Amino acid sequence: MSGIWVWVEQHQGSAAAVSWEAMGLARALAGELNQSVTALVMGHDLGDLAQAALHHGADAVLVCDDPTLADFRVEPYASLLSKLASEQEPAAVLAGATTRGRDVMGAAAVDLETGLIADATGVEVVGGMIQATRPVYAGKLFSTVVGPDASPLMLTLRPRAFPAPQADTSRSGEVTAVEPALAEDDIATRVVGFESTTGQVSLTDASIVVSGGRGVQGPEGFEPLRELVGVLGAALGASRVAVDSGWIPYEHQVGQTGKTVSPDLYIACGISGAIQHQAGMRSSKVIVAINKDPDAPIFRLAHYGIVGDLFAIIPALTEAFRERLG
Amino acid sequence: MHVVVCAKETPDSAAKVEVGADGNVTWGGAPLVINPWDEYAVEEGLRLKEEHGGTCTVLAMGSPSSQEALKHAVAMGCDDAVLVSDPAFENADTLLTSHALAQAIAKMGDVDLAIFGRQAIDGDTGHTAVQVGRRLGWNTLTYVFKIAEIDFEAGTIKVERLLEEGKQICESRLPAVLSTVKDINEPRYPSIIGVRKAAKLEIPVWTAADVGADGAIQAKVQWPAVSAPPARQAETEMIEGDTPEAIAAALVDKLISEKIV
Numbered sequence: 001m002s003g004i005w006v007w008v009e010q011h012q013g014s015a016a017a018v019s020w021e022a023m024g025l026a027r028a029l030a031g032e033l034n035q036s037v038t039a040l041v042m043g044h045d046l047g048d049l050a051q052a053a054l055h056h057g058a059d060a061v062l063v064c065d066d067p068t069l070a071d072f073r074v075e076p077y078a079s080l081l082s083k084l085a086s087e088q089e090p091a092a093v094l095a096g097a098t099t100r101g102r103d104v105m106g107a108a109a110v111d112l113e114t115g116l117i118a119d120a121t122g123v124e125v126v127g128g129m130i131q132a133t134r135p136v137y138a139g140k141l142f143s144t145v146v147g148p149d150a151s152p153l154m155l156t157l158r159p160r161a162f163p164a165p166q167a168d169t170s171r172s173g174e175v176t177a178v179e180p181a182l183a184e185d186d187i188a189t190r191v192v193g194f195e196s197t198t199g200q201v202s203l204t205d206a207s208i209v210v211s212g213g214r215g216v217q218g219p220e221g222f223e224p225l226r227e228l229v230g231v232l233g234a235a236l237g238a239s240r241v242a243v244d245s246g247w248i249p250y251e252h253q254v255g256q257t258g259k260t261v262s263p264d265l266y267i268a269c270g271i272s273g274a275i276q277h278q279a280g281m282r283s284s285k286v287i288v289a290i291n292k293d294p295d296a297p298i299f300r301l302a303h304y305g306i307v308g309d310l311f312a313i314i315p316a317l318t319e320a321f322r323e324r325l326g
Numbered sequence: 327m328h329v330v331v332c333a334k335e336t337p338d339s340a341a342k343v344e345v346g347a348d349g350n351v352t353w354g355g356a357p358l359v360i361n362p363w364d365e366y367a368v369e370e371g372l373r374l375k376e377e378h379g380g381t382c383t384v385l386a387m388g389s390p391s392s393q394e395a396l397k398h399a400v401a402m403g404c405d406d407a408v409l410v411s412d413p414a415f416e417n418a419d420t421l422l423t424s425h426a427l428a429q430a431i432a433k434m435g436d437v438d439l440a441i442f443g444r445q446a447i448d449g450d451t452g453h454t455a456v457q458v459g460r461r462l463g464w465n466t467l468t469y470v471f472k473i474a475e476i477d478f479e480a481g482t483i484k485v486e487r488l489l490e491e492g493k494q495i496c497e498s499r500l501p502a503v504l505s506t507v508k509d510i511n512e513p514r515y516p517s518i519i520g521v522r523k524a525a526k527l528e529i530p531v532w533t534a535a536d537v538g539a540d541g542a543i544q545a546k547v548q549w550p551a552v553s554a555p556p557a558r559q560a561e562t563e564m565i566e567g568d569t570p571e572a573i574a575a576a577l578v579d580k581l582i583s584e585k586i587v
Contacts, residue, residue: 011490011491074456075465098490099469099489099490102452102468103456106453106460107460110421110424110457110460113421114421115545115546115547116419116451116546117547118420118451118453119451135555136450137343137447137448139555140344140555141345141552141553141554142552143551145547145548145549146547146549147546147548188465188498188499189497190496192484193493195495196491196492197491202491204490208587249509250508257362264586265587274340275340276339279339282555286581288581302562303562303563304564304581305563306577308570309570312570313570313574316571316574320571320575320578321587324578
């Protein structure tokens with residue numbers, strides 16, 4: 001029972017940012033526990049993803065490049081993860097707390113009949129044992145979680161909760177090809193289509209999020225926000241009110257019944273800051289609130305507050321950033 | 327056709343949740359409600375029942391008094407409700423919860439489809455659906471925002487799922503487990519007849535022994551402590567100025583000088 005494993009999540013050959021964040025954490029844990037880090041790279045036409053895993057901190061890579069893994073499906077991915085883990089018995093397995101990460105790790109934990117800690121935002125070694133901290137009740141509380149009897153202990157990590165290591169191209173290590181666990185005939189699910197939300201920065205990966213709420217007043221009210229998003233390379237978010245009013249699609253919703261984001265900068269425009277919205281963005285490093293109502297609860301959470309008309313402030317802000325950032 | 331919807335009782339999303347003097351979680355006088363995500367699962371189960379005929383059962387696991395989610399689902403239109411409750415499940419993690427729910431679904435015998443909400447707003451793991459599916463040996467399709475086609479006779483299903491990078495369209499076979507996201511539908515309100523039915527309903531309680539959970543499967547993670555989130559240190563700094571341009575320039579100065587942008 002040795003080794004820290006990282007499941008490297010990829011989409012069309014590109015690693016999810018959280019996978020390298022997991023690799024950084026794996027390195028730190030491996031140092032403290034005197035173990036090695038192994039990356040699991042699964043997919044098809046993976047290019048130099050195995051090398052990238054070494055560069056980001058893996059000591060060794062297990063790679064399965066197979067047509068059955070071309071599209072993400074939980075069955076072949078989870079079966080391969082649990083097969084490899086039962087053969088090689090790592091001490092811990094890390095992955096991102098993404099849609100795919102939660103599926104793969106959840107299913108594999110059942111195969112391995114082992115403990116899975118979801119959505120950790122802090123992980124440390126206490127008395128030789130891995131201990132995690134995770135938000136519960138939508139971040140209203142934090143829970144300490146341990147799995148002393150879990151073998152391996154499996155953890156999914158919240159995106160942007162752990163620093164990503166710089167790639168070090170001088171790093172090298174052994175890359176071992178492994179066979180898939182399932183043949184195509186053993187897999188019931190077929191992926192028959194994929195529609196990318198192209199051109200948009202993913203909310204969960206974004207370092208800056210600009211969000212609009214009731215104060216944007218309608219679908220066209222998001223236009224000034226979109227301009228600011230474009231200048232900052234940010235992602236566009238929204239409160240539940242804006243989504244429920246049909247001003248913007250649900251995929252933009254931030255909050256308890258939407259996405260959870262932890263950007264470096266969150267700019268809340270015309271959002272009052274209901275507790276359910278706060279649940280989705282309170283872990284942002286810096287929060288700017290722009291609202292007409294000086295008593296809006298968002299101002300109690302914000303680091304910087306502006307009381308005023310967002311339709312005047314946002315265009316001025318866009319212009320100011322455009323000038324300063326070139 | 328038999329659809330099972332899994333629902334959980336949670337504190338209301340507006341509740342002020344805190345750690346009490348005894349170290350346990352409290353939510354004051356806030357009501358316990360059906361987990362908001364599970365309302366979408368219930369609605370989808372009811373729509374399938376209305377379109378295809380058959381039965382829609384709501385299943386929950388919790389303490390013996392944990393009936394709010396079940397009653398709400400029955401008031402919305404579910405035919406039956408089952409509560410799985412046993413002291414042996416008191417500190418269940420998702421590994422044990424999925425075992426208990428999977429055993430209960432297997433006990434029902436004739437289930438074609440089990441539908442979950444995306445996650446419960448208390449534990450927030452989002453693991454239970456896929457773990458139940460895995461235990462049953464059924465295909466699991468998570469984050470579904472549309473059931474494009476379903477044929478209970480042929481045992482086929484086609485869904486659209488919401489991933490980080492876009493929409494994935496999948497075909498699979500029944501029986502299956504789904505988890506649903508908010509885009510899938512608009513949950514109905516309970517009807518007056520439904521509320522009356524729910525009030526009178528005697529909800530059967532299945533123990534660990536009833537579902538054949540013999541203790542061989544145990545929880546593997548524990549949460550020894552729960553605490554308040556780290557307090558935010560900084561006070562809010564209000565940015566003021568005579569014109570929007572002056573305010574914007576002042577904010578941009580701060581964000582750039584502090585290397586936030």
